[in-house]
Amino acid sequence: MNRLTAFFIATFMAFGTGLAHARDLNADEARKLRDAGTILSFEKLNAAALAEHPGATLTETELEEEYGKYIYQVDLRDMEGIExxxxxxxxxxxxxKNHQDR
Structure with missing residues (x-):
């Protein structure tokens, strides 16, 4: 195997490993985590998101587990139409993270 092929294989494997560490959680998993007190309620997390951008509207939410940590992702659209x-x-x-979507 030549060096270039080995490099591409190693790069692909490293990329694939990174993807394996993040997964979306379904509603049942999220409910169990909330009921166990492991994560905050979605109502509290949504309120925190809206407090960052008063008057905005929630457009999408998602709970992921990344490297053993629970991450709540929120997409908002503010009153000026900025996402x-x-x-x-x-x-x-x-x-x-709190940044404008481009």
Missing amino acids: WDLEFNATNGTVL
């Missing part, structure tokens, strides 16, 4: 991507630590509500 925002936010991420929260679902266990404590800390804002991890």
